Amino acid sequence: MQTLAALIKEKPPYVTILIAYTNAAPVQDQVVEIGEVQYQKSDRGIPDALRTYMADYEEAIRFLSSWSDVPTTVAFQSDLFSDSAMPRLLNYLIRQRTTLGPQLSPSYGKLALRAACPVSGCDLEEKHGLLNDYEWSSSGRSIIVFRCPNHGPHTIRLSHPAEVARLEVNAPTYNLLRSMIHLFDTTKHHIRVTGADYSGMHQETLLHRPLAAWSAATGLARGRTPHILHAPLIVVWSGTKLSKPLYVRDGAHASLKYSGMDRFCSYAQLRDRFGGNGDEGLRIIWDIFIGIFARSRYEGRAEIVGNEWHFRRLPVCIMYESMAMDGYILLCLHGNLFHFVTPVVTLPTDPPTS
Structure with missing residues (x-):
């Protein structure tokens, strides 16, 4: 990397790399179907499942960061949902769920918001958001009601940051929320690097269309678009x-x-x-x-x-x-x-x- 930078006459800007781990994937053999509704346990709920490979990731990233002379940090889905702007964005998604649900989850037509059952040792979560209910507090913030097949309903209040950080979403919703957060941040230039399988019509339909509708409806991030590099x-x-x-x-x-x-x-x-x-x-x-x-x-x-x-x-x-x-x-x-x-x-x- 230093060799490549030396070939450029002007000094390149300061760059850091954030490795965002998606630790909300289902754990193998922990997906069940009850009454035609799918439930799962995610890597996040079973720490041993994630630790199996994390040491390899951390070692490889340490080498690559050293060779490129580019500092690297890591984050998980909970870090994104801990952003101060997240409750506002989730409120928008929930109010527009009849439109966004079919766009972001065409097979099920629902917002794929989920949270693991808080009962110790359970950690089951309904995968596609089919049974979710949405209520509103006196402050206008949404309350999401989830249902565990073993322990009944449990809630996430968007007015409580610690509860919001427990939320998980499917990949298209995650990409949308992440791009919204990046567009909110005017102190940095965010360039997201993702696989080329997320390019083309997939991206046009599941990201740019709802982003444009959000900006037009709220006046936020007007004229700004996410910068995404589709890696080979x-x-x-x-x-x-x-x-x-x-x-x-x-x-x-x-x-x-x-x-x-x-x-x-x-x-x-x-x-x-x-x-x-x-x-x-x-x-x-x-x-x-x-x-x-x-x-x-x-x-x-x-x-x-x-x-x-x-x-x-x-x-x-x-x-x-x-x-x-x-x-x-x-x-x-x-x-x-x-x-x-x-x-x-x-x-x-x-x-x-x-």
């Missing part, structure tokens, strides 16, 4: 992103294991493969991606204009020979997708069938 996805032969099958089913990408390339799917395996203090394998991947920018500039595919990198003549296909990685890595940048293959790896003649 690493995809497999089927076109799906590499990470998706890993948490959808067990044993996904078994062929990578047969070819000895399963370390691309697991930081723990990458670290174990190279030993040392854990950074050797990750450093190889880091150098490869930094090399994309350097080589693209050398070959005339990129140039620096002011403080910006301008790319042209895509797709870019670069092959790296890495003895440490046991062969070649072919990275093809096409639009906003990275494809990687290992063309010189020989698979077993008869791979296991189980």
